[in-house]
Amino acid sequence: EPEVTQTPSHQVTQMGQEVILRCVPISNHLYFYWYRQILGQKVEFLVSFYNNEISEKSEIFDDQFSVERPDGSNFTLKIRSTKLEDSAMYFCASRANNEQPQHFGDGTRLSIL
């Protein structure tokens, strides 16, 4: 069964550094998402992306965050200047259309030191 894949599985970064989290959505999917889960808390929506543009973003997704689909297969989340509170598990998800559910990757654990 096709899967959403995320790399790396664990990223350790110094505070203030830029980080890029990578995702390869399922190949025929059109809608892409990033969520995050701070340790012990619920999964929170960050941003959705469709037709090469952001369709919705949460208040968490401030100017430090950006997303890109640089080619036909990758979907990236960039954090320009990381803060301690950015430490979390970041999940990528993709969906084929309005009648299909979102499929999630295994996540990238981001640790900011």
Next chain:
Amino acid sequence: AQSVTQPDIHITVSEGASLELRCNYSYGATPYLFWYVQSPGQGLQLLLKYFSGDTLVQGIKGFEAEFKRSQSSFNLRKPSVHWSDAAEYFCAVGSNFGNEKLTFGTGTRLTIIP
């Protein structure tokens, strides 16, 4: 704004016993409802979904859930749990409009005892 409440933070059941995990939602229109399961260190796996039609939906691993509009609930059930069902369970609500972001509950941790 949409929201999901999972009132049980942690549930412990004996292997072979039945299970019901509660989920209540708040949403202004007909919701899309989901249950996801997360094993330690793993991603979110879809157990089942409700979009429309029959209010009792069947999912993977022997799970089912019933949508009750009058109670704004979407409880997850399994008649006989297995040790491998130990995990965190998340209920989520979305919409059928546009990008369908999901709003998750806080999760219920399920522990299985022999």
